[in-house]
Amino acid sequence: MCGIVGYIGNQKASDVIIKGLERLEYRGYDSCGISYYDPNNKKFVTNKDRGRVANLYNQYSYPDNNHYAIGHTRWATHGVANQNNSHPHYSQSKRFIIVHNGVIDNHKELVFKYLNDYEFISDTDTEVIVNLVEEFSKKLSIEEAIRKTISLLEGSFAFLIIDTENIDTLYAVKNKSPLLIGESDKGIVLGSDVLAFVNYADYYYLLEDNSFIIVKRDNGNFKFNLYDTIGFDLEVPEKQKMDFVTDELGKAGYEHYMLKEISEQPAVIRKIMSQYMVDNELKVSPEIKAMFTDIKKVYILAAGTSYHAGLIGRVYFEEIAKIPSEVFIASEFAYNEPLIEPDSMFVLISQSGETADLRSCLINVKEQGYKTLTITNVGSSTLAREADQYLNIFAGTEIAVASTKAYVGQIAVLAILANTLSKQHSLDLVSEMSRAAVSMENIIDKRDYISEIVEQVIISHDCFYIGRGLDYFVCLEAALKLKEITYLNTMGIPAGELKHGTMALIEKDVPVIAIISQDHINNNTRSNLEEAKAREGTPLIISLDNTSKGNDDIVLMDVHRLLSPLVTVIPAQLIAYYKAVELDYDVDKPRNLAKSATVE
Ligand code: AGP
Numbered sequence: 001m002c003g004i005v006g007y008i009g010n011q012k013a014s015d016v017i018i019k020g021l022e023r024l025e026y027r028g029y030d031s032c033g034i035s036y037y038d039p040n041n042k043k044f045v046t047n048k049d050r051g052r053v054a055n056l057y058n059q060y061s062y063p064d065n066n067h068y069a070i071g072h073t074r075w076a077t078h079g080v081a082n083q084n085n086s087h088p089h090y091s092q093s094k095r096f097i098i099v100h101n102g103v104i105d106n107h108k109e110l111v112f113k114y115l116n117d118y119e120f121i122s123d124t125d126t127e128v129i130v131n132l133v134e135e136f137s138k139k140l141s142i143e144e145a146i147r148k149t150i151s152l153l154e155g156s157f158a159f160l161i162i163d164t165e166n167i168d169t170l171y172a173v174k175n176k177s178p179l180l181i182g183e184s185d186k187g188i189v190l191g192s193d194v195l196a197f198v199n200y201a202d203y204y205y206l207l208e209d210n211s212f213i214i215v216k217r218d219n220g221n222f223k224f225n226l227y228d229t230i231g232f233d234l235e236v237p238e239k240q241k242m243d244f245v246t247d248e249l250g251k252a253g254y255e256h257y258m259l260k261e262i263s264e265q266p267a268v269i270r271k272i273m274s275q276y277m278v279d280n281e282l283k284v285s286p287e288i289k290a291m292f293t294d295i296k297k298v299y300i301l302a303a304g305t306s307y308h309a310g311l312i313g314r315v316y317f318e319e320i321a322k323i324p325s326e327v328f329i330a331s332e333f334a335y336n337e338p339l340i341e342p343d344s345m346f347v348l349i350s351q352s353g354e355t356a357d358l359r360s361c362l363i364n365v366k367e368q369g370y371k372t373l374t375i376t377n378v379g380s381s382t383l384a385r386e387a388d389q390y391l392n393i394f395a396g397t398e399i400a401v402a403s404t405k406a407y408v409g410q411i412a413v414l415a416i417l418a419n420t421l422s423k424q425h426s427l428d429l430v431s432e433m434s435r436a437a438v439s440m441e442n443i444i445d446k447r448d449y450i451s452e453i454v455e456q457v458i459i460s461h462d463c464f465y466i467g468r469g470l471d472y473f474v475c476l477e478a479a480l481k482l483k484e485i486t487y488l489n490t491m492g493i494p495a496g497e498l499k500h501g502t503m504a505l506i507e508k509d510v511p512v513i514a515i516i517s518q519d520h521i522n523n524n525t526r527s528n529l530e531e532a533k534a535r536e537g538t539p540l541i542i543s544l545d546n547t548s549k550g551n552d553d554i555v556l557m558d559v560h561r562l563l564s565p566l567v568t569v570i571p572a573q574l575i576a577y578y579k580a581v582e583l584d585y586d587v588d589k590p591r592n593l594a595k596s597a598t599v600e
Pocket of ligand 1: 303304305306307349350351352353354355358401402403404480484594595596597
């Protein structure tokens with residue numbers, strides 16, 4: 001979702017902003033823009049429009065001596081993606097300039113109450129913020145005007161504000177949307193994600209909600225002060241070293257990040273094993289194990305792909321740890337809370353650790369006194385910091401919007417967690433996970449074969465994945481992958497449910513892909529596939545060595561039944577990838593989607 005970057009320093013500010021925005025592209029956006037101070041003409045210049053960040057380089061030139069700028073990638077919430085709605089936005093008199101990430105729920109009421117005389121150029125809620133600052137600055141200092149504005153805003157927001165009459169100061173606010181500070185002796189950079197700071201900061205600081213930041217140029221030095229939104233000093237958080245391996249952020253010779261990340265999955269499993277290995281066993285720490293003492297029920301909350309990993313986690317909690325569990329989609333749980341059983345605790349799963357739907361659940365359940373554990377790929381994220389404990393999945397930065405390696409990382413960590421809680425340590429996870437990593441490698445190596453299958457089979461506008469039990473949960477993920485990057489209408493269906501309605505959609509050439517990794521339902525799923533074949537659907541079978549029969553299309557090396565999702569998902573990821581490539585779509589940045597959904 002929207003990304004913001006701001007900079008005051010010695011370096012060419014437009015470069016810092018545009019490179020930073022490029023690093024934030026993975027979050028998803030449809031338009032972008034920059035405002036910088038041009039000292040030669042003594043004025044601020046703004047370039048913005050619908051389209052890619054590269055346009056900010058290609059279509060404009062920037063003076064070498066520009067050292068103060070803000071920039072934005074916009075994922076449309078209020079108003080369509082066009083130039084008018086792109087950020088930065090100016091206040092009516094043009095004195096103030098803003099970039100904003102988040103949603104202001106009460107923007108209409110605020111216009112009615114305070115801004116009746118203002119004309120709005122865009123359809124955005126952001127323009128309301130900048131005009132409120134302008135309105136209040138008529139009687140108050142700028143700092144007070146910003147504070148008063150914050151006190152009126154309802155919703156989630158992180159924003160940067162320029163006062164064009166003071167080119168040595170940049171104002172920033174963070175509440176419920178991500179914002180961090182990066183620091184080097186060459187300047188201060190602000191951004192929605194630490195990735196925006198790569199090459200431009202040596203250290204970074206994580207900020208709490210309700211932070212008000214004032215960045216100043218002062219005699220060739222650069223510093224920031226931190227306040228709460230009332231005006232009291234805030235303690236500066238511990239500084240963190242930027243320790244990104246820049247290589248990790250490149251495509252390493254792959255055509256797309258998605259293919260690189262699919263190929264990294266066996267390595268992710270091995271990395272997780274090395275991180276959780278204690279005395280030759282895979283275990284979570286005693287503190288995390290202790291959280292589950294006397295817990296009678298686990299609620300798993302997540303969204304999208306992480307929700308699909310959660311469905312598999314539920315099976316692990318019940319089958320391995322023998323703890324009853326339920327899984328909820330975060331946005332549903334947040335506003336339709338079920339009756340929660342006493343002695344329950346919550347496990348939140350999120351690749352980014354920033355998903356707003358999940359955060360609102362976290363705040364709710366914490367207020368009710370429940371213990372919370374986050375499973376995430378980003379140890380510095382909001383959900384990791386705000387839950388009682390967190391478990392890292394060590395997947396490395398995931399750039400493609402379509403999540404792949406985070407999914408297998410989440411499943412592997414859920415298996416380790418459940419096995420640690422099991423009284424009998426029922427799974428020999430060290431050997432089973434090692435075997436799974438080899439099986440994953442095996443199919444990734446044969447990916448050209450999958451690309452051939454895609455050409456022959458996925459030719460309709462619809463596609464169906466069918467499976468039972470764990471296979472059904474993988475079907476849900478397989479369908480999400482295919483639909484999100486190819487825009488083909490795809491569904492994951494419990495195989496036995498096909499005949500209860502969806503079968504009406506099966507006709508000539510519609511692909512029906514069965515995932516069959518569980519021996520006890522092998523024949524049942526095959527019968528359901530036969531029913532689809534009888535309606536002229538095009539069948540395709542993904543099975544394991546020990547469930548394969550005759551000439552199944554994709555046969556994967558055997559793995560433990562419970563770990564099969566780690567492997568069966570891979571052909572599905574590759575099917576989605578190769579189809580999107582064939583259709584010439586932007587694989588890593590599918591339309592309308594954001595990597596990190598920071599609005600509810
Ligand atoms: C899937 O490919 C998507 N990127 C999406 O469903 C994602 O899993 C969802 O938005 C949740 O994100 P999170 O794991 O960062 O919380």
